[in-house]
Amino acid sequence: xxxxxxxxNWPIAAAMNGFSGVLPDGSLVQxxxxxxxxxTLEQVVDAGFTEFDxxxxxxxxxxxxxxxxxxFMYVVKTVGLTIPAISTTRKASVIDPVNADxxxxxxHRVIDAAAEIGAKAVSFGxxxxxxxxxxxxxxxWTADGVKNPDDPATYQKAVSRIRELGKHAQELGIEVSLEMxxxxxxxxxxxxxxFVNDVDVPAVGINADIGNLVRLHRPVEHWASMIDKLVPYxxxxxVKNYMRIEDPAQNLICSYPTSLALGIINYRVAIQKAxxxxxxxxxxxxxxxxxxxxxxxxxxxxxxxxLPR
Amino acid sequence: xxxxxxxxNWPIAAAMNGFSGVLPDGSLVQxxxxxxxxxTLEQVVDAGFTEFDxxxxxxxxxxxxxxxxxxFMYVVKTVGLTIPAISTTRKASVIDPVNADxxxxxxHRVIDAAAEIGAKAVSFGxxxxxxxxxxxxxxxWTADGVKNPDDPATYQKAVSRIRELGKHAQELGIEVSLEMxxxxxxxxxxxxxxFVNDVDVPAVGINADIGNLVRLHRPVEHWASMIDKLVPYxxxxxVKNYMRIEDPAQNLICSYPTSLALGIINYRVAIQKAxxxxxxxxxxxxxxxxxxxxxxxxxxxxxxxxLPR
Amino acid sequence: xxxxxxxxNWPIAAAMNGFSGVLPDGSLVQxxxxxxxxxTLEQVVDAGFTEFDxxxxxxxxxxxxxxxxxxFMYVVKTVGLTIPAISTTRKASVIDPVNADxxxxxxHRVIDAAAEIGAKAVSFGxxxxxxxxxxxxxxxWTADGVKNPDDPATYQKAVSRIRELGKHAQELGIEVSLEMxxxxxxxxxxxxxxFVNDVDVPAVGINADIGNLVRLHRPVEHWASMIDKLVPYxxxxxVKNYMRIEDPAQNLICSYPTSLALGIINYRVAIQKAxxxxxxxxxxxxxxxxxxxxxxxxxxxxxxxxLPR
Numbered sequence: 001x002x003x004x005x006x007x008x009n010w011p012i013a014a015a016m017n018g019f020s021g022v023l024p025d026g027s028l029v030q031x032x033x034x035x036x037x038x039x040t041l042e043q044v045v046d047a048g049f050t051e052f053d054x055x056x057x058x059x060x061x062x063x064x065x066x067x068x069x070x071x072f073m074y075v076v077k078t079v080g081l082t083i084p085a086i087s088t089t090r091k092a093s094v095i096d097p098v099n100a101d102x103x104x105x106x107x108h109r110v111i112d113a114a115a116e117i118g119a120k121a122v123s124f125g126x127x128x129x130x131x132x133x134x135x136x137x138x139x140x141w142t143a144d145g146v147k148n149p150d151d152p153a154t155y156q157k158a159v160s161r162i163r164e165l166g167k168h169a170q171e172l173g174i175e176v177s178l179e180m181x182x183x184x185x186x187x188x189x190x191x192x193x194x195f196v197n198d199v200d201v202p203a204v205g206i207n208a209d210i211g212n213l214v215r216l217h218r219p220v221e222h223w224a225s226m227i228d229k230l231v232p233y234x235x236x237x238x239v240k241n242y243m244r245i246e247d248p249a250q251n252l253i254c255s256y257p258t259s260l261a262l263g264i265i266n267y268r269v270a271i272q273k274a275x276x277x278x279x280x281x282x283x284x285x286x287x288x289x290x291x292x293x294x295x296x297x298x299x300x301x302x303x304x305x306x307l308p309r
Numbered sequence: 310x311x312x313x314x315x316x317x318n319w320p321i322a323a324a325m326n327g328f329s330g331v332l333p334d335g336s337l338v339q340x341x342x343x344x345x346x347x348x349t350l351e352q353v354v355d356a357g358f359t360e361f362d363x364x365x366x367x368x369x370x371x372x373x374x375x376x377x378x379x380x381f382m383y384v385v386k387t388v389g390l391t392i393p394a395i396s397t398t399r400k401a402s403v404i405d406p407v408n409a410d411x412x413x414x415x416x417h418r419v420i421d422a423a424a425e426i427g428a429k430a431v432s433f434g435x436x437x438x439x440x441x442x443x444x445x446x447x448x449x450w451t452a453d454g455v456k457n458p459d460d461p462a463t464y465q466k467a468v469s470r471i472r473e474l475g476k477h478a479q480e481l482g483i484e485v486s487l488e489m490x491x492x493x494x495x496x497x498x499x500x501x502x503x504f505v506n507d508v509d510v511p512a513v514g515i516n517a518d519i520g521n522l523v524r525l526h527r528p529v530e531h532w533a534s535m536i537d538k539l540v541p542y543x544x545x546x547x548v549k550n551y552m553r554i555e556d557p558a559q560n561l562i563c564s565y566p567t568s569l570a571l572g573i574i575n576y577r578v579a580i581q582k583a584x585x586x587x588x589x590x591x592x593x594x595x596x597x598x599x600x601x602x603x604x605x606x607x608x609x610x611x612x613x614x615x616l617p618r
Numbered sequence: 619x620x621x622x623x624x625x626x627n628w629p630i631a632a633a634m635n636g637f638s639g640v641l642p643d644g645s646l647v648q649x650x651x652x653x654x655x656x657x658t659l660e661q662v663v664d665a666g667f668t669e670f671d672x673x674x675x676x677x678x679x680x681x682x683x684x685x686x687x688x689x690f691m692y693v694v695k696t697v698g699l700t701i702p703a704i705s706t707t708r709k710a711s712v713i714d715p716v717n718a719d720x721x722x723x724x725x726h727r728v729i730d731a732a733a734e735i736g737a738k739a740v741s742f743g744x745x746x747x748x749x750x751x752x753x754x755x756x757x758x759w760t761a762d763g764v765k766n767p768d769d770p771a772t773y774q775k776a777v778s779r780i781r782e783l784g785k786h787a788q789e790l791g792i793e794v795s796l797e798m799x800x801x802x803x804x805x806x807x808x809x810x811x812x813f814v815n816d817v818d819v820p821a822v823g824i825n826a827d828i829g830n831l832v833r834l835h836r837p838v839e840h841w842a843s844m845i846d847k848l849v850p851y852x853x854x855x856x857v858k859n860y861m862r863i864e865d866p867a868q869n870l871i872c873s874y875p876t877s878l879a880l881g882i883i884n885y886r887v888a889i890q891k892a893x894x895x896x897x898x899x900x901x902x903x904x905x906x907x908x909x910x911x912x913x914x915x916x917x918x919x920x921x922x923x924x925l926p927r
Binding site for chain 1: 531552556561569570572578615618
Binding site: 222241243244245246247248249250252254260261262263264265266267268269302305306309 | 636661664665755756757760835869870871872873874875876877907908909910911912913916
């Protein structure tokens with residue numbers, strides 16, 4: 001079936017990062033009645049999507065009770081969507097300084113939930129919640145976030161726990177994609193490749209979300225060099241793009257979110273290289289800034305023009 | 310009839326700010342023969358618009374003689390356009406240091422002209438002509454413009470005159486929308502809300518043109534916070550968008566005009582909130598930089614994807 | 619025939635600058651088997667182009683052997699493309715400090731090749747290969763490139779050689795368009811106009827590629843002022859656009875590549891002015907940054923909306 005993938009039917013999911021998980025009255029989308037979920041998901045459908053990723057900043061499907069999960073999936077099916085993958089976000093690191101054990105257990109539940117709802121992939125990361133400084137900034141990537149410690153024991157703990165999760169996922173036919181994020185063990189192309197090789201489970205690969213890196217207002221490796229290193233390991237992929245200006249004479253480095261076509265990463269080339277290495281996972285369209293859903297829809301349309309006919 | 314408004318027929322006007330009111334030979338568009346007006350308006354029609362706002366920087370319809378106004382409206386009708394609203398620009402402030410009385414009289418004529426040509430709204434502002442420094446800059450928003458004085462008497466004069474205009478407009482079934490613009494009494498969300506409450510005429514509301522603010526190379530309130538304050542008062546709305554980069558570490562704040570979807574203001578959210586408060590006025594697409602008309606057309610198409618079906 | 623040009627059939631070529639002339643294994647596209655050329659050109663066709671310019675950074679058609687050129691043109695025809703013009707790039711300046719004579723001979727061969735394959739124009743420039751500093755920068759326009767010497771003898775040599783080429787081209791019914799590029803004799807509007815007048819051959823005009831200039835992180839003449847000077851001389855035109863931010867208060871000048879519609883140059887106005895001067899050459903869509911081919915395709919579609927019906 002995977003060899004039937006083509007531009008028309010390749011799973012391209014909308015991220016829910018344009019929709020807050022916290023409602024204006026302070027209550028959580030997690031606790032909304034099902035028809036409110038439907039109202040939000042209908043916007044996703046109206047934007048032309050047939051797939052979405054609940055992104056656990058919006059709804060933590062793995063933490064829904066069995067009956068609520070049934071309600072959720074009923075809504076998803078009714079509006080006409082499917083879920084190719086579940087991404088975890090800022091409350092899920094298996095080496096979180098405070099909640100590491102709870103998050104490890106949560107990640108196992110995410111894998112089980114993925115299997116139950118028919119998703120084929122999960123995305124895990126080692127990044128944490130926003131710092132107070134990040135919350136104060138207009139764009140969170142202009143301030144430092146939580147950093148993984150330069151400590152062999154913690155590194156080894158991360159490897160072991162991701163290996164454990166990877167084996168669990170592999171048994172259920174689920175792939176684990178590790179999201180690249182600055183200042184984590186998966187925060188550079190070389191670091192991500194080393195980490196995945198240290199984990200050494202075939203079901204575990206890299207979520208080559210180098211948009212997370214090219215937006216940093218500090219020196220970063222050229223996108224093309226990173227892609228060459230990453231494509232042999234690429235799995236479920238968060239795609240987004242940024243303009244990036246560098247001018248040493250002005251001591252200037254800055255970035256701004258834009259569409260996949262207009263940003264610095266050439267996704268035509270990046271995806272062609274991944275396909276040449278057998279990439280056959282879904283894509284997730286993410287975007288920060290402005291109308292995220294609309295830009296994700298543009299990006300989905302763009303991807304369909306560069307995927308194989 | 311207003312409750313029949315939907316994505317397909319919501320009035321979305323092109324601004325004429327991409328077309329200079331002064332011709333290469335120094336003569337004014339105001340004085341052009343009617344067929345020259347037609348040639349320009351045909352470009353607007355070719356870009357897919359069914360509505361436009363003459364924007365008084367292009368043609369001051371309120372200052373056309375009766376026979377010239379008939380010619381103008383004949384051209385407008387012949388090319389297939391309607392005019393949902395008339396916006397005044399830089400020569401219209403009712404507290405202008407030099408021409409306040411003349412501009413007050415002009416604004417009354419604008420209201421009368423709006424009624425005569427079937428427009429439903431006018432946009433008034435308290436900003437002035439460009440300073441010499443603004444004219445020298447590539448982008449006028451990188452230099453300070455004329456500021457409203459911090460003086461209770463002038464503030465009160467502005468309130469009284471806008472109230473007088475508002476009552477005139479209200480009698481004719483026209484709404485008055487006050488354009489947000491930095492360093493005027495309507496230059497912040499809080500200031501605009503206070504001003505409109507001080508005016509206290511139901512026909513008078515706010516033109517939530519916060520694109521004018523998010524483009525400033527200085528600290529500004531977050532767009533989402535402004536929108537929450539403004540939507541209860543929103544009337545005829547100039548929509549445009551900007552990228553906005555802030556980086557305290559580099560002491561950097563800068564902006565650049567972009568499409569509604571790609572800029573920092575999430576118009577999906579902003580407009581949904583306004584609709585929830587009963588917004589039913591027209592929109593005006595404006596854009597500075599590059600091919601204004603083409604970007605306005607993109608923005609119109611975008612608006613139709615997020616307005617109610 | 620030229621008076622039948624309209625939006626639908628105006629030749630608008632894709633540049634090949636999104637495709638490297640050097641393959642990952644270090645070999646040259648110049649030496650590829652014909653079916654590999656076809657694979658690349660099929661992407662150009664899939665992007666909706668009917669014309670392309672081989673851009674000598676991709677393939678130097680004038681240096682193909684007769685049989686290889688036949689192969690090349692067979693591929694071009696088979697995929698459904700035509701070549702309205704041939705642009706030379708960084709290894710072609712007739713006043714190159716080292717290879718001036720060889721490049722002059724090459725330029726003559728380019729003219730002959732153009733005539734042979736049915737192209738109507740060639741683009742020549744006086745710029746050189748990237749400096750080491752340019753190669754180290756993320757964007758080459760943030761470092762100085764090779765500069766033409768401030769030396770009357772070299773200037774005169776450039777004029778004479780371009781005149782010689784222009785006469786050769788003119789005999790074959792080919793136009794020569796001189797590409798504007800900073801720090802060359804054709805590096806400002808005034809300089810380009812003077813140079814073309816000094817050359818004084820009707821077949822020789824200006825490639826008004828002012829995208830090359832508005833992207834510079836230094837003061838440049840306003841695009842509108844340059845266009846007014848250039849349009850009487852405009853021939854085969856490389857069109858691309860950039861955002862450009864200037865803020866004297868922050869001592870900031872920066873740029874970023876964007877689509878024709880969103881960048882600082884208003885191509886609607888620029889092209890209308892050129893058409894009024896009788897412009898009837900092809901356009902070349904170029905773009906740096908991200909997925910060049912996709913942005914070129916957007917730009918082609920945009921051009922067709924502003925060309926005469």
